[in-house]
Amino acid sequence: MWTEQDNALTCAFRFKDFRTAFSFMTDVAEEAEFQDHHPWWSNDYNTVSFRLCTHSAGRVVTAKDHGLAAAIDKLATAYQGKELAS
Template sequence: MWTEQDNHLTRSFTFKDFKEAFAFMTDVAAVAEEIDHHPWWSNSYNKVKIRLTTHDAGHTVTQRDHVLAQRIDALAERYGV
């Protein structure tokens, strides 16, 4: 579930291994390029943490962040996360 805090939407994901986490990140990257809205993220082994904010709206959460979050959720479901 996404959490809104400090003008960011944040969510953490846990996958079965690094390869699956990296594949998920690759899928998210494709969506981010498609909609021209890019996340901040970190990855350590099977864990991926994502933060969304809209820089050109003054670093606040906007509809663009919610749209990307929904697309990311759909991808995560494909991985059973």
């Protein structure tokens, strides 16, 4: 579940291994390009963490962030990612 904190949406997902996490990140990168909205993210082996905010709106959460979060959720489901508690 995405959590709004400090003017950003945050969430993390765990995958079965690094290769799966990286494949997921590649698909997220394609989606981010399509939406022209790019996340802050980090990767630690099989875990991918996100922080979404809209820089052009003053670094606050907007509909663009919610749209990208929904797309990320769909991709995580396709890759059988497990959402981690915030």
